Amino acid sequence: MGVVGFHMPAYLDTLNAKFSGAFTTSAFRDNQRVILSAEKAYATIFPLLKCLKVECGFDMLGDIAGIDYLNYPGATDRYGIVYGLTNMTTGERLFVKAFANDPDPELPSVYDLWKSADWMEREVFDMFGVKFVGHPDLRRILMPHEFTAFPLRKDYPLRGYGERHNFETVTRADS
Amino acid sequence: MPLETATPVEDVAGADREYLYTLNFGPQHPATHTTLRLILTLDGETIVKAVPDIGYLHSGFEKLGEDLDFNQYVTVVDRMNYISPFANECAWFHTVEKLLNIEITPRCKYLRTILAELARISDHLLCVGAAALDLGALTAFLYAFNQREKVYDIMEFASGQRFHPSYCRVGGLMADISDDVVAKIRDFVKTFPKAHADLTGLLNRNRIFVDRTKGIGVLSKEEAINTGCTGPVARAAGVVRDLRKDEPYLAYKDLSSSFKVVCGKGGDCYNRYLVRMGEMAESMKIIHAAVENIPGGPVNVNLEDKLTIPDKNATYRSIEGLIQHFELFMWNRRWETPVEEVYGAQETANGELGFYLVADGGGRAFRARTRPPSFIHFAVFPQLMEGHQISDVPAVLGSLNIIAAELDR
Numbered sequence: 001m002g003v004v005g006f007h008m009p010a011y012l013d014t015l016n017a018k019f020s021g022a023f024t025t026s027a028f029r030d031n032q033r034v035i036l037s038a039e040k041a042y043a044t045i046f047p048l049l050k051c052l053k054v055e056c057g058f059d060m061l062g063d064i065a066g067i068d069y070l071n072y073p074g075a076t077d078r079y080g081i082v083y084g085l086t087n088m089t090t091g092e093r094l095f096v097k098a099f100a101n102d103p104d105p106e107l108p109s110v111y112d113l114w115k116s117a118d119w120m121e122r123e124v125f126d127m128f129g130v131k132f133v134g135h136p137d138l139r140r141i142l143m144p145h146e147f148t149a150f151p152l153r154k155d156y157p158l159r160g161y162g163e164r165h166n167f168e169t170v171t172r173a174d175s
Numbered sequence: 176m177p178l179e180t181a182t183p184v185e186d187v188a189g190a191d192r193e194y195l196y197t198l199n200f201g202p203q204h205p206a207t208h209t210t211l212r213l214i215l216t217l218d219g220e221t222i223v224k225a226v227p228d229i230g231y232l233h234s235g236f237e238k239l240g241e242d243l244d245f246n247q248y249v250t251v252v253d254r255m256n257y258i259s260p261f262a263n264e265c266a267w268f269h270t271v272e273k274l275l276n277i278e279i280t281p282r283c284k285y286l287r288t289i290l291a292e293l294a295r296i297s298d299h300l301l302c303v304g305a306a307a308l309d310l311g312a313l314t315a316f317l318y319a320f321n322q323r324e325k326v327y328d329i330m331e332f333a334s335g336q337r338f339h340p341s342y343c344r345v346g347g348l349m350a351d352i353s354d355d356v357v358a359k360i361r362d363f364v365k366t367f368p369k370a371h372a373d374l375t376g377l378l379n380r381n382r383i384f385v386d387r388t389k390g391i392g393v394l395s396k397e398e399a400i401n402t403g404c405t406g407p408v409a410r411a412a413g414v415v416r417d418l419r420k421d422e423p424y425l426a427y428k429d430l431s432s433s434f435k436v437v438c439g440k441g442g443d444c445y446n447r448y449l450v451r452m453g454e455m456a457e458s459m460k461i462i463h464a465a466v467e468n469i470p471g472g473p474v475n476v477n478l479e480d481k482l483t484i485p486d487k488n489a490t491y492r493s494i495e496g497l498i499q500h501f502e503l504f505m506w507n508r509r510w511e512t513p514v515e516e517v518y519g520a521q522e523t524a525n526g527e528l529g530f531y532l533v534a535d536g537g538g539r540a541f542r543a544r545t546r547p548p549s550f551i552h553f554a555v556f557p558q559l560m561e562g563h564q565i566s567d568v569p570a571v572l573g574s575l576n577i578i579a580a581e582l583d584r
Contacts (some may be wrong), residue, residue, distance in 0.1 A: 031517055060400050063544075067516075067533055073536060084518060084529070114401055115401050123550075124230070151238060152238060157242075
């Protein structure tokens with residue numbers, strides 16, 4: 001801010017008016033980001049995204065990316081959940097990153113705002129074990145249902161713990 | 176997965192009937208083309224509820240992306256949407272180059288554009304052909320596959336591989352193209368319109384095809400936006416958004432006057448088919464305009480930037496080239512990246528294929544999240560299916576173009 005010619009996006013005014021102090025912003029290349037730290041995220045993320053959807057025109061949730069920041073340089077919180085929003089009228093993009101921490105990483109589900117959150121939240125839960133409170137059907141989606149670990153966490157080894165050899169098998173008798 | 180679902184069928188309006196039965200569709204069924212499973216609750220032949228069960232082809236691509244470096248990961252990216260692999264490569268390297276702040280050469284931009292458009296045609300041909308095949312039109316399928324063979328030939332001439340070219344590299348391409356490739360592309364530009372017209376003639380007013388696709392699997396514009404749909408699925412519903420026009424990348428800025436964005440109105444299977452046919456014709460125009468205007472010059476960015484793999488001549492005959500090759504291939508060296516994260520997306524045949532790339536300073540991705548269009552489109556499937564007949568399943572599946580390798584990654 002304060003840079004000559006820096007254009008402050010309109011949605012930031014709206015967010016500043018409503019959620020002042022709850023978030024920080026950053027930018028890299030053409031990505032604009034709004035970041036919520038772990039202590040603020042659980043209470044703020046849903047109203048903030050609702051405000052962005054209803055008042056600022058970000059009507060599409062294009063992606064939810066989970067990231068495990070374990071051992072990442074300079075990171076303080078562990079799980080970052082990035083909501084990729086698009087304003088379909090102006091084509092503007094915004095990335096909202098909310099953090100969650102162990103032992104019970106939790107965030108409220110945004111299924112009520114966007115139906116696209118359904119499978120994306122399930123995938124983040126499946127891969128990182130972040131629970132989305134209020135999701136109608138939070139089950140594993142890609143991994144088998146008897147799987148217990150969360151494979152995209154950084155402390156999960158690339159080759160796994162040998163789960164493949166212990167998969168449940170169905171015999172002809174009990175099928 | 177156990178057969179019971181979290182929301183029991185009794186919750187569905189009017190579904191407290193005991194004669195409803197459950198049909199297991201897939202995981203291996205000819206109409207799914209790949210491996211995915213649907214649990215259908217049926218009232219006679221009407222679908223009351225459809226629950227997809229996916230993950231059969233999950234192979235940890237994103238975890239591999241954290242282990243392989245940017246160039247190595249191209250082989251995995253190829254195998255996501257394996258019917259238009261080159262478009263995936265473009266999207267991946269678009270993101271990597273955005274992270275490293277590389278501006279690729281004009282020649283590379285044009286070559287990538289042409290090959291990505293060929294990949295789009297190949298993808299749409301498979302989608303249209305296979306959708307027609309599932310609805311009983313075998314001839315259209317053969318016409319479409321005949322043309323796909325020519326696209327494969329071009330890919331083989333350019334990269335040495337037919338199916339998974341692995342042709343892109345950070346800052347350029349594996350090698351420059353030869354004149355034979357240009358000749359082959361010119362030939363394709365000449366012959367493809369005939370095949371396109373044949374397909375149109377076979378399907379557009381085909382009574383059976385139209386009856387089985389019109390009004391089936393309707394997705395409204397609001398629903399398409401709310402569910403995150405992109406690409407032909409969204410455009411058939413009337414969403415006017417195409418990243419090639421809205422966020423021009425590669426050579427699309429120069430070529431934007433040569434093509435239009437194809438949109439539909441109804442959002443049903445027939446519209447999705449029409450949009451795909453229209454997009455093929457537009458892609459043809461892009462290729463036609465681009466292939467006659469390929470700029471000269473190098474295909475890779477400057478070697479001094481220390482970002483691209485030097486060619487064999489430089490590697491074996493100059494000390495700088497040898498050091499550069501060594502630097503990029505040793506597992507503890509490779510690229511120096513900013514400790515940052517970036518999202519890059521391109522318009523592939525199926526929709527917006529994006530990568531959320533987190534870098535920690537090393538030459539590998541700390542996290543390589545894929546935004547797979549198939550995954551997002553397939554999430555819409557249950558709501559498209561409700562109230563339809565069981566014979567509409569292949570029609571809707573074919574029109575969404577679900578590629579299970581990309582769906583499960």
